[in-house]
Amino acid sequence: MSHAANIVISILFDGLAYAMFLFITSVGLSVTMGLMNFVNLAHGAFAMVGGYIVVSLTRSLGIDFVPALVISAVLVGIISIPFERFLYRRLYKATDLEQVLLTIGLAFMAIATFTYFYGPIPKSVPLPHWLEGDVNLGFRTFPSYRAFLIVVGAVLVTILWYAFERTNIGARIRAAVDNRRMAESVGINVDRLFTLTFAVGSGLAALGGGFAIQLFGLTPYFAVLYLVLFLIVVATGGLGSLKGTLLAALVIGIIDTGGKYMFPQAGNFFVYLVTVVVLLIKPAGFYGRE
Amino acid sequence: MRLGSRLGLTALALALGLGGAANAGTVKIGVVLPFSGANADLGHQMDKAFDLYVKLHAKDIAPNKVELIKRDEGPPTGAVAKTVGTELITNNKVQILTGFSFSPSAIALAPVVTQAKVPMLIANAGTAWITNLSPYIARLSFSMWSPAYPMGAYAYNKIGCKTTAVAYTDFPPGKDSTEAFETGYKKAGGKVTLSIPMGSPVQVPDFTPFFQRIKDAHPDCMYVFVPSGAHATGVMKAYGELGMRKAGIKLIGPMDLIPDNKLQDMGDAAIGTIVMGHYAVDLNNPQNKEFNEEWHKAYGPDSYPDFMSAAAWDSMHAIFDTVKKLNGDFSNGQKVIDALKGWSTVGPRGKVSIDPQTRDVVEDEHAMEVYRKPDGKLGERILDTIPQVKDECKALKIGRCAS
Numbered sequence: 001m002s003h004a005a006n007i008v009i010s011i012l013f014d015g016l017a018y019a020m021f022l023f024i025t026s027v028g029l030s031v032t033m034g035l036m037n038f039v040n041l042a043h044g045a046f047a048m049v050g051g052y053i054v055v056s057l058t059r060s061l062g063i064d065f066v067p068a069l070v071i072s073a074v075l076v077g078i079i080s081i082p083f084e085r086f087l088y089r090r091l092y093k094a095t096d097l098e099q100v101l102l103t104i105g106l107a108f109m110a111i112a113t114f115t116y117f118y119g120p121i122p123k124s125v126p127l128p129h130w131l132e133g134d135v136n137l138g139f140r141t142f143p144s145y146r147a148f149l150i151v152v153g154a155v156l157v158t159i160l161w162y163a164f165e166r167t168n169i170g171a172r173i174r175a176a177v178d179n180r181r182m183a184e185s186v187g188i189n190v191d192r193l194f195t196l197t198f199a200v201g202s203g204l205a206a207l208g209g210g211f212a213i214q215l216f217g218l219t220p221y222f223a224v225l226y227l228v229l230f231l232i233v234v235a236t237g238g239l240g241s242l243k244g245t246l247l248a249a250l251v252i253g254i255i256d257t258g259g260k261y262m263f264p265q266a267g268n269f270f271v272y273l274v275t276v277v278v279l280l281i282k283p284a285g286f287y288g289r290e
Numbered sequence: 291m292r293l294g295s296r297l298g299l300t301a302l303a304l305a306l307g308l309g310g311a312a313n314a315g316t317v318k319i320g321v322v323l324p325f326s327g328a329n330a331d332l333g334h335q336m337d338k339a340f341d342l343y344v345k346l347h348a349k350d351i352a353p354n355k356v357e358l359i360k361r362d363e364g365p366p367t368g369a370v371a372k373t374v375g376t377e378l379i380t381n382n383k384v385q386i387l388t389g390f391s392f393s394p395s396a397i398a399l400a401p402v403v404t405q406a407k408v409p410m411l412i413a414n415a416g417t418a419w420i421t422n423l424s425p426y427i428a429r430l431s432f433s434m435w436s437p438a439y440p441m442g443a444y445a446y447n448k449i450g451c452k453t454t455a456v457a458y459t460d461f462p463p464g465k466d467s468t469e470a471f472e473t474g475y476k477k478a479g480g481k482v483t484l485s486i487p488m489g490s491p492v493q494v495p496d497f498t499p500f501f502q503r504i505k506d507a508h509p510d511c512m513y514v515f516v517p518s519g520a521h522a523t524g525v526m527k528a529y530g531e532l533g534m535r536k537a538g539i540k541l542i543g544p545m546d547l548i549p550d551n552k553l554q555d556m557g558d559a560a561i562g563t564i565v566m567g568h569y570a571v572d573l574n575n576p577q578n579k580e581f582n583e584e585w586h587k588a589y590g591p592d593s594y595p596d597f598m599s600a601a602a603w604d605s606m607h608a609i610f611d612t613v614k615k616l617n618g619d620f621s622n623g624q625k626v627i628d629a630l631k632g633w634s635t636v637g638p639r640g641k642v643s644i645d646p647q648t649r650d651v652v653e654d655e656h657a658m659e660v661y662r663k664p665d666g667k668l669g670e671r672i673l674d675t676i677p678q679v680k681d682e683c684k685a686l687k688i689g690r691c692a693s
Contacts, residue, residue: 007506014498120330122520124527124555134533143531146498216494217523221328225493260499264486267460 009140011258017146019253020153021215025208025226026233027160027245028201034177034240036194038088039096041103043205044230045110045223050076050206051213052114052220055123065127069210077203084198089191107223114220122217149211156204157246164242173197177240178289232271236278238288247286248278315354315618319609320384322375322399324363324391328492329519332391332598333363335551336413339595339602340389342588343610351610354618359384363395366461366491366517371395372402379406385620386411388605391598392491392517393417393462400424407623411630413605414598417462418470418683419690421650426623428630428649430608430642431601432568433681434466434515437544437655440676441513441566442474444657445542448674449564451475451511454542455484455504458515459491467515467544470683475513483509494520497528504539505532511540518546518598523556530559545569548660550596553668556660560668563660568653569597569639570670581638595638604637608644611635641678648684655679 029043053072057063063071087106091099131148134141164170176183176190184190212218216226229252237248252271259270278285321340323333337360344356359382364370371390378384379402386409390396393415400423403410412420412429421427445451454475458464464487472482484507489495504512512534516525526548529541541547545567548560571582571594581603585595595603612629613620620626627649634643642653654677658670683691 003506010502010506011499014502018496115330120334121551122331122523124523141533145531214527215496217520217527219328219331219520221330225328257496257499261503264488264500264503267487267489
């Protein structure tokens with residue numbers, strides 16, 4: 001196989017894996033922002049908590065990595081419900097600034113709490129044998145962990161797409177995103193809907209946090225370190241849009257990976273360039289409501 | 291009410307002033323380390339060493355005392371460090387500053403310490419030319435050149451790196467480390483085929499695209515410099531995941547790549563990595579054994595000191611010796627820095643001293659290889675030792691080291 005083709009495949013593969021991480025972690029943020037206009041800067045904290053639960057489950061209880069990911073996502077989804085019920089709910093009608101202050105405060109509290117219990121040293125998890133090393137697809141080899149991440153991402157995209165576009169609950173969520181007052185007046189309980197999507201979104205963030213341990217190493221500071229990236233994905237994708245978040249994650253994941261490969265001197269330049277260009281042409285993002 | 295509170299404040303200030311005068315033998319040490327943020331673990335590694343030294347050796351300087359005033363260094367940009375460092379000097383009246391994980395912090399504070407005539411003893415930050423910035427700066431940790439420059443010749447002659455790709459975190463010590471390596475390596479006859487900056491130190495990037503590029507270029511070796519926090523773990527994961535060792539690309543670098551406190555978490559990917567450095571938990575000398583025993587006694591069996599802890603330990607040792615020598619009188623910064631010049635000890639790193647000309651450290655550098663010990667843990671094996679290395683950047687007058 002030619003050298004150029006090899007490079008393109010490398011970039012696409014690594015970019016796709018990165019995009020799946022971005023999608024899994026950001027999609028909940030996008031839906032909650034679209035649904036309630038709520039700025040949840042503590043989203044990364046839920047991802048960080050998910051990561052630490054995976055660490056504890058695998059290291060202390062000896063549970064395998066993959067079941068630990070699932071348990072952690074479910075746990076964080078459940079833990080997030082009281083936060084939504086008792087804290088977030090009070091500020092739905094408040095200004096953006098108040099929402100930002102509450103949620104960034106929560107993120108810093110989470111960082112301090114987890115630093116106290118786990119310390120600031122990066123954590124890693126023991127991986128099952130089949131996730132270490134690489135898989136041979138005949139024409140070349142790929143790192144198996146990233147291949148697994150891509151598969152999980154693809155499955156999640158399918159499930160979410162089906163739930164969003166083909167189920168009754170999905171239709172209600174879309175209705176509420178489009179026009180909240182109209183949705184309420186036809187009898188949709190938007191509050192309960194929001195609790196549900198918030199929990200699912202936080203659970204997915206926790207899943208992303210679990211995957212991130214192997215990609216970036218996990219420290220309590222994870223809660224805010226990659227937040228800008230998640231917000232970029234949400235903004236370029238368009239608030240509340242599943243399709244938009246997926247497209248934005250793919251574009252940013254692949255362009256960032258390609259940029260780093262081809263022009264490492266440029267740093268993060270390409271991510272910001274894409275963001276600026278997209279938002280100039282479509283200020284509401286790919287699929288946002290103008 | 292207002293008058294009353296003002297009077298009260300005056301009385302308080304007087305009392306404090308008198309209290310200060312009564313404790314003439316107390317040396318105030320300003321400690322600037324990252325206690326928050328993505329690099330908080332680096333601060334903890336050094337803070338633990340400072341505290342341990344003070345706890346074990348406070349009796350040695352009696353009746354004099356030291357008081358540690360600790361401030362958060364913030365992110366590796368220098369701005370926060372400059373603010374807190376200036377506050378320490380002007381408000382807290384510290385008589386010496388130490389700590390400093392990051393070069394930008396020390397660089398930003400250099401003009402302040404020159405003006406205030408308060409000595410700064412750097413316990414980590416490694417950019418080579420920092421000590422040239424002020425006659426009040428001395429360093430006991432390392433210059434990026436101390437491991438990186440000898441690594442150049444060693445990589446070519448002993449490891450068999452005929453071609454090498456260098457990759458580094460894009461801030462002053464990263465450029466310094468790779469420049470030092472390249473200078474030594476090219477002099478020995480090696481060829482650098484790729485040079486890749488890998489983003490800022492603030493965020494751990496996804497290393498895969500950078501490493502994939504190196505894998506596709508297929509050099510014999512890759513020399514990597516990253517800050518020794520979460521970055522180092524990320525490097526090892528990407529290196530292992532991409533199967534680069536299997537592809538015949540050896541991973542080499544300065545000791546920042548395998549800090550002792552993260553080594554056990556790095557797994558099999560780390561085995562075979564060769565670094566140049568002045569400290570490892572496995573260094574075999576009585577001072578290091580004692581240091582490790584005391585460390586485990588204080589912080590538990592799963593906590594390990596690393597090269598930063600060792601440098602912090604020696605730095606506090608130097609300050610204590612100076613307190614003894616000057617009998618607790620640190621009021622004249624010039625006398626303090628003069629006392630530090632030429633100071634030497636045999637510590638956990640072996641023999642270290644402060645070169646009186648450059649005020650920079652002189653120490654042994656070891657080529658070390660990661661291997662699996664019989665007890666199942668990862669360890670570092672000493673392959674070779676280069677005795678008493680000085681900062682070659684200053685000797686060769688390269689770039690800003692010349693001034």
